[in-house]
Structures are given as C-alpha cells and as structure tokens.
Amino acid sequence: MTCIKVKDLKKSYGSLQAVDGISFEVRPGEIYGLLGPNGAGKTTTIEMLVGLRTRDSGTVDILGYDPQVAPEKVKSGIGVQLQSPAMFPRLTVLExxxxxxxxxxxxxxxxxxxxxxxxxxxxxxxxxxLSGGQMHRLAIALAIVSNGRIIFLDEPTTGLDPQARRNLWEVILGLKKSGKAVFLTTHYMDEAEKLCDWVAIVDQGRIIAEGHPETLIDEHFKERALEFEQPAYVNEKRLEKLTGVKKIVTDGDLVTLYTETVSQTIAELFDLAKETGQPVNDIAVRRSTLEDLFLKLTGRRIRE
Ligand SMILES: Nc1ncnc2c1ncn2[C@@H]1O[C@H](COP(=O)(O)OP(=O)(O)OP(=O)(O)O)[C@@H](O)[C@H]1O
Ligand SMILES: [Mg+2]
Incomplete structure (x- = not known):
C-alpha cells in the first residue's frame, strides 16, 4: 500500500528546470526524506505534492487523489508545514x-x-x-494538529537549537509510530540518517540516489573516511598510492581519503609525513555518512 506515488514529476521556472523527472513512493508508517542542497528542488516538489503549485508534467497520487484534480480531498487528509509560512501576526499561538x-x-x-x-x-x-525558532515550531504544530495521514515537513529543524532539534526528532518518530507517513526535506544528513526509513538524495532537480540510509552508505562505501586538514597534502599525488585508498577528495585545506584498510593507510600516511617533513595532525577516522555519499556522487559538499 502506498500513500504517495509520484512519477516523472517535472517543473521548470522559465529556463530553469527546478524538478527534472523525479519518481518515488511512500508508504504509511514510513519517514521519507528528500535530501539535497539549497535550490535542489525540494520545496518545489513538496508544493506540487500538497497542491500549492502546478506541475508541468508527470503524475502525483496522494491518498488516492491527484492534488491538481481534487485539492480539497488531498488537503483534508494531510498536514503541511511550509518553509516560509504566512502567519496571522496578531493571533496567539493557541488561537x-x-x-x-x-x-x-x-x-x-x-x-x-x-x-x-x-x-x-x-x-x-x-x-x-515569537522568536524565529518558536515560529518554526508553531508552523510544525499547525501541520501536526491536522492529524492527517501524511505529514509534510519542509526543513523541520532548520534554525532550531540542538535541544529543540532533538525534541522534534522525537515528535517526528512519534508520528511514525502512530502510523502516519512523514515526508520531510532536510539538508542535514545526520538528521536523515537518524530519522528516515528511506531517503532520496536530490541534486539539481533529480534523484541521484535512493534507499535506506545505512544500506545506501554500505552500497557505496566499503571504505572509511580518513580526514585531516593540511594544505601541504592537497596536491600530493602520493596519497593515491597509499594502500587501500580508493578515492581522495579535497575541499580547501581539508583532505578526505576513503580507504578500505584504515590502519595500513594511516601507517603509510605517517611514513609519507616523515619523508616529506610535513606533519599530518588532527587526523580523524569515521564511518562514511550520507554527507560522504553526496560528495562522492556530486563532487560537492551538501552545505557550501
Ligand atoms: N517561484 C519561483 N520562481 C522562479 N524560480 C524559483 C521559484 N521557486 C524556486 N525557484 C528556483 O527553483 C530552484 C529550486 O528551488 P526550491 O525552493 O525548490 O529548492 P530547495 O531544494 O527547496 O532549496 P532550499 O534548501 O534552499 O530550500 C532554485 O534554483 C530556485 O531559485
Ligand atoms: Mg526549500
């Protein structure tokens, strides 16, 4: 059973192809995350799903209805939090x-x-x-109070402090527990890993990877990420020759080596440091994340 079914959805603004043929399905009790950098087309997609924006082509089915044909049917079954909500400034939170x-x-x-x-x-x-963060939480309350079968949240935790962010994660997990589908957008990869049953990574209006977060990472990375910040190594050709190194990404002074044999790579890296007289400090080893996956697929970081 699906509650959202989208096929080959497209939308352009003039010559800009904001959403360029995306397809996906969401089931009840599932948290589905659309991840991508600024301008990837996330808000445009949500707006088309909830009936606030018309699409150029493709099909959308929300709880059995097309939001363009039966917007009232769709709206009565969903709750929506938008990125820039228009509020009545003089009404109280309760009102x-x-x-x-x-x-x-x-x-x-x-x-x-x-x-x-x-x-x-x-x-x-x-x-x-209200403060910015409080306003944001109010927008989420307005989505949740609907008791809709699908709750749409456009960047629910952007601008929240860490405590509020964690609280909201619990709220979102609670929605899932009560059997609702949650469709959210975020550019926080850690948030997606923590919350989402399924993620679609979007870039320039296209889905470039889709799946369960951990499975996606495992599929793309047998290797760990080894990071250090040292300008001397940015153009160092010999890094490629270290045992286990599959890929090197540099971003300013930050060097990331993806390696399948962490300890051997580190040992050889220190040998290289001794040889060149350029120390490698503050080295960090971590499991690959969705952030790495985005970097691997696009050559860019998700947050600029
Ligand atoms: N009403 C509009 N008219 C023209 N261009 C638009 C309009 N809305 C969005 N765009 C453009 O379409 C692209 C996708 O925008 P969209 O808001 O969907 O991105 P997003 O993924 O939600 O980004 P963010 O993370 O910044 O919220 C951007 O390049 C944006 O400038
Ligand atoms: Mg947006």
Missing amino acids: LVELFASFYQDPLPVDEVIEMVGLTEKKKAQSRK
Missing part, C-alpha cells in the same frame, strides 16, 4: 492552532500539540512576538 484544528474533521487535541512542540509557555503570545 492559531485552534484555527488550523478547525479546518480538519478529526484534529488532535490542541493543548497536546502545543505541548509536543514545546510552546506551552507561549500559548498566549501573539505569533509576531
């Missing part, structure tokens, strides 16, 4: 959540939702008096 709850047949209890996003103390505050 806004109550207002949104009134749009739906079977909303969640308003107080409960306000508590979930940690805004209980701000219940009586006008939305214009």
Whole structure:
C-alpha cells in the first residue's frame, strides 16, 4: 500500500528546470526524506505534492487523489508545514492552532500539540512576538494538529537549537509510530540518517540516489573516511598510492581519503609525513555518512 506515488514529476521556472523527472513512493508508517542542497528542488516538489503549485508534467497520487484534480480531498487528509509560512501576526499561538484544528474533521487535541512542540509557555503570545525558532515550531504544530495521514515537513529543524532539534526528532518518530507517513526535506544528513526509513538524495532537480540510509552508505562505501586538514597534502599525488585508498577528495585545506584498510593507510600516511617533513595532525577516522555519499556522487559538499 502506498500513500504517495509520484512519477516523472517535472517543473521548470522559465529556463530553469527546478524538478527534472523525479519518481518515488511512500508508504504509511514510513519517514521519507528528500535530501539535497539549497535550490535542489525540494520545496518545489513538496508544493506540487500538497497542491500549492502546478506541475508541468508527470503524475502525483496522494491518498488516492491527484492534488491538481481534487485539492480539497488531498488537503483534508494531510498536514503541511511550509518553509516560509504566512502567519496571522496578531493571533496567539493557541488561537492559531485552534484555527488550523478547525479546518480538519478529526484534529488532535490542541493543548497536546502545543505541548509536543514545546510552546506551552507561549500559548498566549501573539505569533509576531515569537522568536524565529518558536515560529518554526508553531508552523510544525499547525501541520501536526491536522492529524492527517501524511505529514509534510519542509526543513523541520532548520534554525532550531540542538535541544529543540532533538525534541522534534522525537515528535517526528512519534508520528511514525502512530502510523502516519512523514515526508520531510532536510539538508542535514545526520538528521536523515537518524530519522528516515528511506531517503532520496536530490541534486539539481533529480534523484541521484535512493534507499535506506545505512544500506545506501554500505552500497557505496566499503571504505572509511580518513580526514585531516593540511594544505601541504592537497596536491600530493602520493596519497593515491597509499594502500587501500580508493578515492581522495579535497575541499580547501581539508583532505578526505576513503580507504578500505584504515590502519595500513594511516601507517603509510605517517611514513609519507616523515619523508616529506610535513606533519599530518588532527587526523580523524569515521564511518562514511550520507554527507560522504553526496560528495562522492556530486563532487560537492551538501552545505557550501
Ligand atoms: N517561484 C519561483 N520562481 C522562479 N524560480 C524559483 C521559484 N521557486 C524556486 N525557484 C528556483 O527553483 C530552484 C529550486 O528551488 P526550491 O525552493 O525548490 O529548492 P530547495 O531544494 O527547496 O532549496 P532550499 O534548501 O534552499 O530550500 C532554485 O534554483 C530556485 O531559485
Ligand atoms: Mg526549500
């Protein structure tokens, strides 16, 4: 059973192909993440799914309906948090959540939702008096209160402090537990790894990799990432010859070696350091991440 089915979706703005033929499916109880850098086409995609933007071509099925043909059917079954929400500045947090709850047949209890996003103390505050992070959490509350079968969250944790971010992760995992599908966008790879059952990495309007986060990483990397920040090694040809090194990526002074034999590579790297008289300091070894995967696939870092 699927609750979102998208096929060959396209959208251009003038000569810019913002979404360039993407396809995917989402099932109930699944957290699906669209990951990609700024301008990848994530918001454009969400807007087309929820019926806020028309597509150029392709098909979209949300809970059995096409948002362009039956927008009301789609809207009554979903909750949406948008990246730049238009708010009524003089309404209080409580009034806004109550207002949104009134749009739906079977909303969640308003107080409960306000508590979930940690805004209980701000219940009586006008939305214009909220901080950026609080405003953001209010936007999420407005999505959740719908009790929709699919909750769409466009960069739910951008701009939140670490504590608020972790709290929100728990809220999102709770939505999944209650059987909802969550469709979110993010450019935080750690967030995607922690939350998502399935991720699609998007770049320039296309999906360049898709799968379960850990499986995706394992498929692309048998190797570990070995990182150090030393300008002297940026153009060092001999790094390629170290045992186990499969790939080298440099980004400013930061050198990342992907190796299948960590200890041997490190030993040889230190030999090279001795030979060239250029020390290698602050060396860090880590498991490959989705961030590495993006780098490997595009040659760029996801955050510039
Ligand atoms: N209304 C619009 N008119 C013209 N171009 C647009 C419009 N909205 C978005 N774009 C362009 O389309 C591309 C995709 O934008 P989109 O907002 O979907 O990206 P995004 O992945 O959500 O990025 P971000 O991470 O910054 O939110 C960008 O190059 C953007 O400049
Ligand atoms: Mg966006």
